[in-house]
Amino acid sequence: MEDGLYHLRIDTPVGPLLISGTAHFINAVSFTDKPAVDFPQAPALLLDCAQQLYEYFAGDRKTFDLPISQEGTEFQQTVWQQLTVIPFGQTISYQQLARRIHNPKSIRAVGTTNGKNKLAIIVPCHRVIGSNGTLTGYAGGLWRKRWLLEHERTDLFTGLF
Secondary structure, eight states: OTTSOEEEEEOOTTSOEEEEEOSSOEEEEEEOOSOOOOOOOOOHHHHHHHHHHHHHHTTOOSSOOOOBOOOOOHHHHHHHHHHTTSOTTOOEEHHHHHHHTTOTTOHHHHHHHHHTOOBTTTSOGGGEEOTTSOOOOOTTOHHHHHHHHHHHHHHHTTTOO
16 A cells, blocks of 8 residues: 555644645645544654654744645645745735735635645644734634744744743
8 A cells, every 4th residue: 555545643732633645745734623543554754744743843843844745726836835935933914925926916816725725734824814913714723823823933932031
């Protein structure tokens, strides 16, 4: 089952995460409220993803180094790629994101695409907020978005005092 789809469920401060992927790519990291189930042994890549997520939650990792793949249109791929360059601990608005992809009128499409991101945390869609600074839509719930943003901002001050 070399190219099969595998799953690994991990517990995190924002609830259980389900990592899905093959031996070669991580395809999804999603929040789950489903009870734990036994999955077949996950390949090394999923275990590495879990380790990197644990490091992120511990405050020891700011970026991820994983091969990822999620299906989407060229527009969606462009938006998702742009999400990966938002610096740790910073936010941008949907309007700023639309400008970054050189399509300033695509604010709604950018928002819709952001919501279709299947790689939570790794492709940091939680770093996109409303133009007025409010937290808007997040597939994992606004409380998780708030937690992730506070976690990243708190880490910026570690060691300064």
